[in-house]
Amino acid sequence: MYVKGPMVDYLDRLASGAPEPGGGSASALAAAVGAALVGMVANLTVGKEKYSGVQDRIEELLADSERVRARLQELVQEDTEVYAVLAKAFKMPRGTEEEKQKRDEAVQAACKEATMVPYAIVEQCLEVAKLSEVAAEIGNVNAVSDAGVAALLAEACAQCAALNVKINLGTIKDGAFNEEKWTGVQDILARALELKDRVVRVTYEKLG
Amino acid sequence: MYVKGPMVDYLDRLASGAPEPGGGSASALAAAVGAALVGMVANLTVGKEKYSGVQDRIEELLADSERVRARLQELVQEDTEVYAVLAKAFKMPRGTEEEKQKRDEAVQAACKEATMVPYAIVEQCLEVAKLSEVAAEIGNVNAVSDAGVAALLAEACAQCAALNVKINLGTIKDGAFNEEKWTGVQDILARALELKDRVVRVTYEKLG
Numbered sequence: 001m002y003v004k005g006p007m008v009d010y011l012d013r014l015a016s017g018a019p020e021p022g023g024g025s026a027s028a029l030a031a032a033v034g035a036a037l038v039g040m041v042a043n044l045t046v047g048k049e050k051y052s053g054v055q056d057r058i059e060e061l062l063a064d065s066e067r068v069r070a071r072l073q074e075l076v077q078e079d080t081e082v083y084a085v086l087a088k089a090f091k092m093p094r095g096t097e098e099e100k101q102k103r104d105e106a107v108q109a110a111c112k113e114a115t116m117v118p119y120a121i122v123e124q125c126l127e128v129a130k131l132s133e134v135a136a137e138i139g140n141v142n143a144v145s146d147a148g149v150a151a152l153l154a155e156a157c158a159q160c161a162a163l164n165v166k167i168n169l170g171t172i173k174d175g176a177f178n179e180e181k182w183t184g185v186q187d188i189l190a191r192a193l194e195l196k197d198r199v200v201r202v203t204y205e206k207l208g
Numbered sequence: 209m210y211v212k213g214p215m216v217d218y219l220d221r222l223a224s225g226a227p228e229p230g231g232g233s234a235s236a237l238a239a240a241v242g243a244a245l246v247g248m249v250a251n252l253t254v255g256k257e258k259y260s261g262v263q264d265r266i267e268e269l270l271a272d273s274e275r276v277r278a279r280l281q282e283l284v285q286e287d288t289e290v291y292a293v294l295a296k297a298f299k300m301p302r303g304t305e306e307e308k309q310k311r312d313e314a315v316q317a318a319c320k321e322a323t324m325v326p327y328a329i330v331e332q333c334l335e336v337a338k339l340s341e342v343a344a345e346i347g348n349v350n351a352v353s354d355a356g357v358a359a360l361l362a363e364a365c366a367q368c369a370a371l372n373v374k375i376n377l378g379t380i381k382d383g384a385f386n387e388e389k390w391t392g393v394q395d396i397l398a399r400a401l402e403l404k405d406r407v408v409r410v411t412y413e414k415l416g
Contacts, residue, residue, distance in 0.1 A: 015247030023357040039223030149231040156364030
């Protein structure tokens, strides 16, 4: 698991010409950083008398941020695994008509599978953006900038993962699949952008 | 050094209520991910016949991306160190007038020092954005989405680090310092936004 290894090893391998990790995995990592920052805001609010009125919601925020971060940490890895399957399909022989057809079917199936990972990253980024709004609104005001950073990373990473959905759609011939996924991505991106703008505004207001 | 340790340890500590790392360090990490992606595009272009006309510029891009990434990796750590100095100054005694004055001077000095780290992160993010433009324009077209991700992360992280400049300015009483730094940040953010918009447009054009 990449997340269990040294951070610099992941960055070195990302920067190399190695087939993976790529931009999808990298987006999941940066979004996990955002989720961790929501966790930080929650942890700096838990048990504080000044915030006694929101303790239940803060406990929930903490649990949600941990769940979303754990999922994003998994996606750092999953993105590399589906890519490996896809790369293998592309390398299948295509000497005969039958081989060509088998390869094409394998590529199409692997590409759909590979699309769903950055799609899941886009979805989890929206979750981070939603949680960052709660953090900015009810969390410890001394950590409001961390909520702002979480929102900025969440929205940017949603766009990053969207680019990685888009690449795969270029290979997939199932028009209905492509339209459904791309419409879904656009919808999520619009919601993430709205949340980010709101959280950044609240953050600057609270910073004074 | 955090970057030499396991990625998940950094994320766990970021999510905790520990005084550091905070949002500034986290921004430097996410920007280093962006710099690594520029390196990836360069590495996937080096030595490729199709890109023989741009090999000199690609070698330069690779070296620049490595330099900027190394600097950002240092800033992941430096941000935690200046925060520790600032936290120590805040904890100085303030029983007598003399103590109050000494504490205030130490806080002001430490806060200016602490401001310069996220300021440096903002500057390095602009460098990543500039390099991502080169990567998108002349790099291997098969990796253009990685250039797009680098641009998105660079611009978002510049905004993230700007929030961390802003927090410190709230404590600093030197109006001229504050104005100079905040004007500088705004100027860099505007340039990063312009670059990001251009690179994302180029990326979608090349993805077709």
